[in-house]
Amino acid sequence: VDSTISTEEKLQKVCQLLSDEIDYYNWVGFYFKNGDKNELKLGPYVGAATDHTIIPYGKGICGQVAESNETFVVPDVYAQDNYLACSIETKAEIVVPIFKDGQNIGQIDIDSHTINPFTADDTKLLDYICKRVGEIID
Ligand code: SME
Numbered sequence: 001v002d003s004t005i006s007t008e009e010k011l012q013k014v015c016q017l018l019s020d021e022i023d024y025y026n027w028v029g030f031y032f033k034n035g036d037k038n039e040l041k042l043g044p045y046v047g048a049a050t051d052h053t054i055i056p057y058g059k060g061i062c063g064q065v066a067e068s069n070e071t072f073v074v075p076d077v078y079a080q081d082n083y084l085a086c087s088i089e090t091k092a093e094i095v096v097p098i099f100k101d102g103q104n105i106g107q108i109d110i111d112s113h114t115i116n117p118f119t120a121d122d123t124k125l126l127d128y129i130c131k132r133v134g135e136i137i138d
Contacts, residue, residue: 012044019046024117032106060084075116
Protein backbone atom coordinates (compact mmCIF):
# COMPACT_ATOMS: atom_id res chain seq x y z
CA VAL A 1 0.00 0.00 0.00
CA ASP A 2 1.13 3.60 -0.75
CA SER A 3 3.13 4.73 2.30
CA THR A 4 2.38 8.42 1.70
CA ILE A 5 -1.21 8.00 2.88
CA SER A 6 -2.20 7.91 6.55
CA THR A 7 -3.21 4.76 8.42
CA GLU A 8 -6.72 6.19 8.62
CA GLU A 9 -6.85 6.52 4.82
CA LYS A 10 -5.49 3.00 4.36
CA LEU A 11 -8.22 1.60 6.60
CA GLN A 12 -10.80 3.60 4.67
CA LYS A 13 -9.50 2.04 1.43
CA VAL A 14 -9.68 -1.43 2.93
CA CYS A 15 -13.35 -0.84 3.84
CA GLN A 16 -14.10 0.50 0.36
CA LEU A 17 -12.38 -2.41 -1.38
CA LEU A 18 -14.14 -5.07 0.69
CA SER A 19 -17.48 -3.34 0.28
CA ASP A 20 -17.01 -2.94 -3.50
CA GLU A 21 -15.70 -6.43 -4.22
CA ILE A 22 -17.84 -8.65 -2.02
CA ASP A 23 -21.52 -8.19 -2.70
CA TYR A 24 -22.71 -9.59 0.63
CA TYR A 25 -20.47 -7.18 2.62
CA ASN A 26 -23.01 -4.39 3.07
CA TRP A 27 -21.41 -2.48 5.95
CA VAL A 28 -17.67 -2.68 6.58
CA GLY A 29 -15.98 -0.83 9.40
CA PHE A 30 -13.28 -0.75 12.04
CA TYR A 31 -13.70 -0.22 15.77
CA PHE A 32 -10.74 0.48 18.05
CA LYS A 33 -10.23 0.56 21.80
CA ASN A 34 -10.95 4.12 22.94
CA GLY A 35 -7.83 5.14 24.83
CA ASP A 36 -7.77 3.62 28.31
CA LYS A 37 -11.54 3.16 28.44
CA ASN A 38 -13.20 -0.22 28.21
CA GLU A 39 -15.12 0.81 25.13
CA LEU A 40 -14.82 0.67 21.36
CA LYS A 41 -14.83 3.74 19.15
CA LEU A 42 -15.92 3.68 15.50
CA GLY A 43 -13.09 4.18 13.00
CA PRO A 44 -13.17 4.25 9.19
CA TYR A 45 -16.22 2.56 7.67
CA VAL A 46 -18.26 2.24 4.49
CA GLY A 47 -22.02 1.86 4.65
CA ALA A 48 -24.97 3.47 6.38
CA ALA A 49 -24.26 5.84 9.27
CA THR A 50 -24.60 4.09 12.63
CA ASP A 51 -25.71 5.32 16.06
CA HIS A 52 -23.16 2.95 17.60
CA THR A 53 -20.08 5.15 17.47
CA ILE A 54 -19.12 4.10 21.01
CA ILE A 55 -19.71 0.52 22.20
CA PRO A 56 -18.96 -0.50 25.81
CA TYR A 57 -17.01 -3.76 26.22
CA GLY A 58 -19.46 -6.64 26.59
CA LYS A 59 -22.28 -4.96 24.65
CA GLY A 60 -23.38 -6.32 21.28
CA ILE A 61 -21.38 -8.60 19.04
CA CYS A 62 -18.52 -6.08 18.88
CA GLY A 63 -18.35 -5.60 22.64
CA GLN A 64 -18.30 -9.36 23.15
CA VAL A 65 -15.35 -9.77 20.76
CA ALA A 66 -13.50 -6.99 22.64
CA GLU A 67 -13.64 -9.32 25.68
CA SER A 68 -13.43 -12.80 24.12
CA ASN A 69 -10.51 -12.08 21.74
CA GLU A 70 -12.18 -14.44 19.28
CA THR A 71 -13.84 -14.11 15.89
CA PHE A 72 -17.63 -14.08 16.21
CA VAL A 73 -19.63 -15.26 13.19
CA VAL A 74 -23.35 -14.53 13.46
CA PRO A 75 -25.32 -16.25 10.67
CA ASP A 76 -28.62 -14.75 11.90
CA VAL A 77 -28.52 -11.61 14.05
CA TYR A 78 -32.12 -12.11 15.18
CA ALA A 79 -31.08 -15.26 17.00
CA GLN A 80 -28.73 -13.19 19.22
CA ASP A 81 -29.82 -11.67 22.55
CA ASN A 82 -26.74 -9.47 22.95
CA TYR A 83 -26.84 -7.66 19.62
CA LEU A 84 -26.88 -3.95 18.72
CA ALA A 85 -28.90 -3.30 15.56
CA CYS A 86 -27.41 -0.74 13.17
CA SER A 87 -29.77 -1.26 10.27
CA ILE A 88 -33.02 -3.19 10.01
CA GLU A 89 -31.65 -4.65 6.75
CA THR A 90 -28.77 -6.41 8.51
CA LYS A 91 -29.27 -10.16 8.76
CA ALA A 92 -25.79 -11.46 9.54
CA GLU A 93 -22.54 -10.17 10.98
CA ILE A 94 -18.91 -11.16 11.40
CA VAL A 95 -16.47 -9.51 13.80
CA VAL A 96 -12.75 -10.34 13.75
CA PRO A 97 -10.37 -9.01 16.43
CA ILE A 98 -7.17 -7.09 15.63
CA PHE A 99 -4.11 -7.72 17.77
CA LYS A 100 -1.06 -5.54 18.28
CA ASP A 101 1.78 -7.00 20.37
CA GLY A 102 -0.65 -9.64 21.68
CA GLN A 103 -3.23 -7.04 22.81
CA ASN A 104 -6.75 -6.91 21.38
CA ILE A 105 -6.78 -3.33 20.08
CA GLY A 106 -9.83 -3.37 17.85
CA GLN A 107 -11.73 -5.25 15.21
CA ILE A 108 -13.23 -5.31 11.76
CA ASP A 109 -17.01 -5.53 11.69
CA ILE A 110 -18.99 -6.62 8.64
CA ASP A 111 -22.76 -6.61 8.32
CA SER A 112 -24.61 -8.47 5.59
CA HIS A 113 -28.12 -8.14 4.23
CA THR A 114 -27.89 -11.83 3.30
CA ILE A 115 -28.66 -14.48 5.88
CA ASN A 116 -25.85 -16.93 6.72
CA PRO A 117 -23.40 -15.70 4.04
CA PHE A 118 -20.05 -16.21 5.78
CA THR A 119 -17.80 -19.21 5.16
CA ALA A 120 -14.29 -20.24 6.17
CA ASP A 121 -13.04 -18.17 3.21
CA ASP A 122 -14.36 -14.98 4.80
CA THR A 123 -12.74 -15.84 8.12
CA LYS A 124 -9.44 -16.53 6.34
CA LEU A 125 -9.54 -13.29 4.35
CA LEU A 126 -10.49 -11.17 7.37
CA ASP A 127 -7.91 -12.87 9.60
CA TYR A 128 -5.26 -11.95 7.05
CA ILE A 129 -6.46 -8.34 6.80
CA CYS A 130 -6.64 -7.95 10.59
CA LYS A 131 -3.13 -9.32 10.95
CA ARG A 132 -1.79 -6.79 8.44
CA VAL A 133 -3.80 -3.96 10.05
CA GLY A 134 -2.30 -4.89 13.45
CA GLU A 135 1.14 -4.42 11.89
CA ILE A 136 0.50 -0.91 10.50
CA ILE A 137 -1.34 0.54 13.53
CA ASP A 138 0.73 2.59 16.00
N1 SME B 1 -24.07 -4.94 15.34
C1 SME B 1 -22.96 -4.55 16.13
C2 SME B 1 -22.93 -3.05 16.35
C3 SME B 1 -22.16 -2.33 15.32
S1 SME B 1 -23.02 -2.12 13.85
O1 SME B 1 -23.22 -3.46 13.24
C4 SME B 1 -22.16 -1.20 12.78
C5 SME B 1 -22.98 -5.25 17.47
O2 SME B 1 -23.94 -5.96 17.79
O3 SME B 1 -22.03 -5.09 18.21
